[in-house]
Amino acid sequence: MKSPSSDNFLFRSYILIVLGIVLIALLLDSLLASRSRHAIEDELRTTHAPLFSLLESALLEVSAAERAARLATLSEDWTLSAELLHLDDFAGDTALFAALESGELLAFSNSEALPVLYQRLGPGTEVLALGPLPTGPDNTWQELLIIAAYYILVALLVWFWIRPFYRDLTRLRQAAADFGRENFSTRLLLGEKSSILPVAQSFNAMAERIEYLVQAHRELTHAVSHELRTPLTRIRFGMEILQRHSGPAEQQRYLDSMKADISELEALIDELLSYARLSEENLLTNPVEVDLRSWLQEELAQYAGAPVNLICSFSADSPAASYRVSFNPELMARALHNVIRNGMRYARDTLAVHAHRSGERLEIRICDDGPGIPDDMRELIFEPFARLETSRDKSSGGYGLGLAIAARILQRHKGRISVVNCAPAGACFILQWPT
Secondary structure, three states: OHHHHHHHHHHHHHEEEEEEEEHHHHHHHHHHHHHHHHHHHHHHHHHHHHHHHHHHHHHHHOHHHHHHHHHHOOOOOHHHHHEEEEEHHHHOOOHHHHHOOOOOEEEEEOOOOOOOEEEEEOOOOOOEEEEOOOOOOHHHHHHHHHHHHHHHHHHHHHHHOOOHHHHHHHHHHHHHHHHHHHOOOOOOOOOOOOOOOOHHHHHHHHHHHHHHHHHHHHHHHHHHHHHHHHHHHHHHHHHHHHOOOHHHHHHHHHHHHHHHHHHHHHHHHHHHHHHHOOOOOOOOOOOOOEEEEHHHHHHHHHHOOOOOEEEEEEEEEEOOOOOEEEEOOOHHEEEEEEEEHHHHHOOOOEEEEEEEOOEEEEEEEEEEEOOOOOHHHHHHHHHOOOOOOOOOHHHHOOOOOOOHHHHHHHHHOOOOEEEEEOOOEEEEEEEEOOO
């Protein structure tokens, strides 16, 4: 529902714009009229200059007393009016007096807005006035009608422009208000011809991002509460059992169990803090240049006694390609180990790690020969606390944060992590980022 203030704002804006256009048009019209008047005066002076020369020659042939009669005789056959004035009649206007005294041919409008030409007659004190001169037909009313039609047309055009613009702004304001009331599914849908379509697209992108973050926060909070509740329940249960057993051996067994639960809590909290820190928008990766082969072999050396066969290999598009690459070795090592540990959890016999340099991009594939990953879970496994197992057993399922942390680290390096199934069996995690 629109408020009265909204309509008032629309009409105020409309009136201000129209008044601004009218004032600009009037100013331009005044400037054009002034230039047109001067152009007409210049044309009149040019056209009548020969006539003034002839009259001046004819009048100067006779004495001053006979000039008025001579001028009347000469002008009997004219349609123009001519008279002799005295130079002192113009003494009230210093600039005009000086111009006439210098012999200039001047053009001025009389009280009826008709042009009259003036010029000093020879070296004397007489001024010859010719006019009023005829002008074109009086089109004043036609001009007024044209001007009025122009302003009406401008007003209509402004209205048809500002109305949809204001309508879209009203929708944007309403969408922002709905979004502020925690209706995070609000989107602004405008036509392709809307003048604020880029703003609407930015608003929708922002709303989608915020909705995702809020939903992720809710899911993370729910998952964290569940993950923390499980070891806390075991600790509480162990404390109750401990009170009922007085034997040192039984007490030590339950104490060791509670210490394990506390260690599990600490590990979970560390994982949560790592994930939260990687989610900060202003986190810097601080990349350094390292030798990829040396770095990868050093990181894989700790799996020498692993129960599965670990294979490492390298390749590049060009034999002369350099393996000197730039990234944060500590963060990338964490992502690498998270994916490798996940692969070892499911691999039957072999886990293959292959690094490939392609131009300015680097790709590391970590492939196991396990059961693979269902198609509908390939995106879900990179969300926090996502597990494929139905059991909550940490020895098999982990905390569900390892792959989420790896995905965040790749995002910080402007890269991505994905997974595909291998043939005939197994899953292959692909880490890609620009170097």
